[in-house]
Amino acid sequence: MLKLLFQFIAKERSLRNLQKTFPSQFLKSLTMSQPKASVNRPTDISRPVIEEPNSRIIYPEVRKDTKVEEMIHEYRVRDAYRWLEDPDSEETQRFVSAQNNISQPFLERSEEWEGINAKLTKLFDFPKFGCPMRHGDYYYHFKNTGLQNQSVLMQQKTLEDPEVVFLDPNTLTADGTTALSQKTFSDDGAYMAYGLSESGSDWNKIRIRKAKERTDFPETLEKVKFSNISWTKDNKGFFYGRYIDQAGKTDGSETKQNENQKLYYHRVGESQDQDKLIVEFPEHPLWRLQTDVSDCGKYLILSISHTVRDNMVYYADLKEDEAITFKPIVDKFEADYDYITNEGSKMYFHTNKDAPKYRVIVIDFDNPAEENWTTLIAEHEKDVLEWAKCVNEDKLVVCYNRDVKNILQALDLHTGQLIRQFGLDIGSINSISGKRKYSEIFYGFSSFLTPGIIYHYDFSKPVEKPKVLRESTLNLEGFNRDDFSVEQVFYRSSDDMNIPMFIVRRKKDGVEPRPCLLYGYGGFNHSLMPSFFITGLMFVDTFDGVLAFPNIRGGGEYGMEWHNGGRLLNKQNGFDDFQAAAEYLTKNNYTTKDRLAIQGASNGGLLVGACINQRPDLFGAAIAQVGVMDMLRFHKFTIGHAWCSDYGSPDDRTHFSNLFKYSPLHNVHIPLNPNQEYPSTLILTADHDDRVSPLHSFKFAAALQEAVRHSEYQLNPILLRVYTKAGHGAGKPTTMRINEATDIITFLRKTLNVDSVNL
Known part of the structure; x- marks a missing residue:
């Protein structure tokens, strides 16, 4: 019955013309209205949100703290929802409960959700494999039979031998929220040091497993974050980074900035309190440390970074029973250097130094001056x-x-x-x-x-x-990938730049407007490559839809010039590219505005947030996942300071001015005409996200709901869904991934003009 209640009338869809669009029962659970002046609005945000006889969702009343105001670089900045930055306050927890009291019934208590969840469960249920890795006497690979919450690390003597379970994270917690976040084997393959992440947090606990016995040593290393593991060639121990001075909680639900990472050496079989401090830089509390033991075992290579790009390179000779003393090779943050291998003192690095599209160089540690560097693989022209x-x-x-x-x-x-x-x-x-x-x-x-x-x-x-x-x-009845087409098009952005975009859809004669999911990222030198996207495939198959991936500036698809074209003071270019993709899709009859949804996560969540502020008239729906929404304070929480390389520092006046122009939180508007109505918007975040703290989504959702609360032109819903025991995305259990994808597809089913449903 509920399925019929949410049927759209495709040819006449308009959220502003209620009689022509939705059955009246649908409006009772979806839309918002301005209450009569005589009605006392609730002030307790923990109360139920659907009131009768009014047939509209009543957003929770969220306290606005008008006293929080400060002058920053001659800008007067109000931050009425700063109290939402405290994840442990009772008021914040009531806010989260009240938001979930709206979003969960809307999404989950429907026949649509059940049907979509059942289909997604079938879609996820196929065997998945990782690359085999040879370490010592064994091969290892990850395997998931289909619906296991975490993939299992398997062990084989040869590639033809029967596989045995080496480490199964599913046995660690009943709900699958403990994930194997990293692993590194000793050079002889006798031991594996591995990290465990709980509830999606970036914090790791390191254990050590014996390859032959498949059992662990007793010690556990804690307060580990943003660290790799580098074994010495004698197989006795490894180097790792540790935030030993981190105070308060370290479970992923905190917001405290991560500072003063120190490099330690751990010897197998000993307790962590016996670990040897190798190096620290107290005068540079934001520096992060990564190490490589050279292939020959003679050198320890130290990579130092303080943002997500550019690193310095130090090295030390590894001599038994001698103190480790580092010498600088690269002492400026001006390029990326990744160690590949070495032959004696000659070190091979992958770098963008004087090569925006990267090259391979050789640096002789015995003669390391830059004028002596040589190029093995030159930068390619394209x-x-x-x-x-x-x-x-x-x-x-x-x-x-x-x-x-x-x-x-x-x-x-x-x-x-x-x-x-x-x-x-x-x-x-x-x-x-x-x-x-x-x-x-x-x-x-x-x-x-x-x-x-x-x-x-x-x-x-x-x-x-x-x-x-x-x-x-895939184990999906009727699915044949030969029935689908993948095309790459190039379209013009606002400054006439040529932008590539992949379009996935069913093969058919002609082009008719279909529901379309437009996914973007555009940041941190990350390339959005063609890869398997279950939520997108579900969208295409279920709604006879279109999936579009524009490779907007800010990413790394064409090297550092492409990245620089969408970062810092050029960040708006990426937003313009994304909006131009939407215009291309509608102008070329792939879709229409009321059928077009946009989606992005993390930096892509920022992309979605900025675009619905700037061009709400382009989109029918928006999904913003774990987004960076407060661009004036992002650098104050967890690892946010590292993002200044892409966004610029709010402490700098010029960058502050630029950030203020597009910060999603600070550019929310009240819809004053139909073209300013926000698309139906679903904001998703998690309570243990210590990469992009959920406070970003909390504050943005509160500001959006307050802005649209009294607008006669805003009928599309603005919803916030907060997941528990979940983080930024890595290590998320299969059950949670299916349920989150179900929430997204259900939301799009209810809010887009969908005229074909295949469940």
Whole structure:
């Protein structure tokens, strides 16, 4: 019955013409109205939100603290919802409960949700595999039978032998919210140091497992965050980063800034309090430390960063029983340097130093002056060199990005000459494993319509082609990827820049407007590559829809120039690119405004938030996940200070002025005419997100709801859904992933003009 209540009348959809659009029962649970002046509005935000006889959602009354006002760079800034920055206050918790009291009934208590959830569960239920990794006497790979909350790490003696469970995170908690967040094996493969994340937090607890016995040593290392693990070649221990001075909670629900990371050495079998402090930089509390033990075992390479781009490089000689003393090689934050391998004192780095599309250079630590650096692989004219990995003694496997499609090659380590080209379809390499001392490699490939293929290649058998080791196939009745098309188009942005975009849809004659999901990111030098996106595929299959991925500026699709074109004072370019994508799709008859939804997460959540403020007339619905919404205070929480490389620092007057122009929280408007009505908006966040604190979503939702509360032109819903025991996204259990995707698809089913539903 409820399914019929939410049917849209496709040809005459207009949220401003109620009689022509929705059955009256639908309006009782969806829309908002301005109450009569004589009605006393509730002040207790914990009260139920649907009132009778008024047939509209009543948003919770949220306290506005008018006293919070400050002058910043001659700007008068009011922050009425700053109290929502305290996640532990009773008032914040009442706010969260009140918001969920609106969003959960709207999303979950319906036949739509049940049907969509059932289909998504079937869609998720197929075997998934990770790349095998060879360590010592065993091969390891991740495997998920389909609906397991966490993938299981399996062990094999050979690739043909039966697999046994090496580590199953599903046994650690009943709800699957403890995830294996990282792992690194000792050089001989005897031990695996691994990190566990709880409830989606970035905080890790490190344990050590014996490969042969499949049991753990007794010690647990805590207060570990943003750290890799680097084993010494004697297999006795490893280096790792630790925030030993972090006060208060360290479970992912806190907002305190992360400062004073220190580098330690841990010896296997000893307690953490015996770990040796290697280096710290108290005069630079925001520096973060990553290490690599060189392939020869002689050097410890220290990478120092304070944002998400550009790092300095120090190194130390590793001599037994001698103090570790670091020497600078690169002492300025001006480029990226990633260690690849070394031959003696000659170190190979992947870098964008003087190469916006990246190159491979050689630095001799015995003669490290920059004028002595040499180039092994020069910067390509068009293609971006994404990474390089040394395997089979003297081979470099390199991955290029060519017009947002991956190219995989093998080159000679000494000459840089091409040895082999690995054929790939349109898609991306999502994983690779291999070591310098082994001749075989494994790599994983995925695309919009291909969940995953694992390839195996052995350089000791150069005549043979790469073999398909494992392939994941969907268990969805009637699904055939040959029925779908993937096209890449190029469209013009507002400044006439050419922007690429992938469009996925069913093959058919002609083009007719269909429901469309437009997904974007555009930041931090991250490339939005063709990859498997279950929520998007569900949208296309269920609504006979269109999926669009524009590669907007700010990403890394065309190297540092593309990245710089959408960062700092150029950040607006990325928003313009995204809005131009929406205009292209509507002008070329792929969709219409009332059928068009936008979605983005993290920096993509910022993208969605900024775009619905700037061009609400373009979109029918918006999904903003774990977004950065307060651009004037983002740098004050957890790891937010590291994002100043992309956004600019609010402490700088010029950047503050720029941030103020597009900050989602500070550009919310009251709809004063039909074109200013916000699209139906679903804001999603999680209580243990210590990457982008949920306070961003809290404050943005509160401001939006207050702005639209009394507008006669705002009939589309503004909802906030807050998940518990969840974080920024990594390690999220399958059950939570399915339920979140169900919430998104259900929301779009109810708010977009959908005329075809296949459940």
